Amino acid sequence: MTQNQNNDQNVAAQIDNRIEQDLRERLQRQGEHMQVKDKNGDYVGTVDHIEGDQLKLTKSGSHDGQHHYVPLSSVESMDDVAVYLNVTRDQIK
Numbered sequence: 085m086t087q088n089q090n091n092d093q094n095v096a097a098q099i100d101n102r103i104e105q106d107l108r109e110r111l112q113r114q115g116e117h118m119q120v121k122d123k124n125g126d127y128v129g130t131v132d133h134i135e136g137d138q139l140k141l142t143k144s145g146s147h148d149g150q151h152h153y154v155p156l157s158s159v160e161s162m163d164d165v166a167v168y169l170n171v172t173r174d175q176i177k
Contacts, residue, residue, distance in 0.1 A: 104156055108134060111167075117142070119166040120154065122173045128154070129176075131167060139167065152176055 111118075111134055120128040120141060129152060130145030138153040146152055160170040169176075 104137075107156060107159055107162065110162060111139070118162070120169065121166050122169050122176075123160065123171060124173075125168075126173050128152075128169065128173050 111131065118131045120131060120139065122128050129141035132140045132142040132151070134140070134156075135153070137156050139156065139159070141152045141154065143149055143151055154169065154176055158169045158171045158175075159167055161168045
């Protein structure tokens with residue numbers, strides 16, 4: 085691996101860490117019980133809270149009455165209405 089590739093990976097990791105930190109702060113401030121939508125815009129569930137490095141979804145917003153978890157790495161963006169994922173609903177556990 086060249087020095088430039090190593091530097092690029094370090095920069096990308098720092099950006100990912102900043103995005104994740106911003107996401108955590110925003111969700112802790114306003115995100116509980118926000119809608120979660122997949123990359124197609126389909127409703128996936130409702131945020132219960134952050135647990136470790138995952139979003140825990142509410143049972144009541146689930147199609148099967150169970151908690152489901154979404155890795156924070158699957159979050160593409162969020163606004164005042166919803167959290168948007170970079171995966172489809174079928175890829176959520």
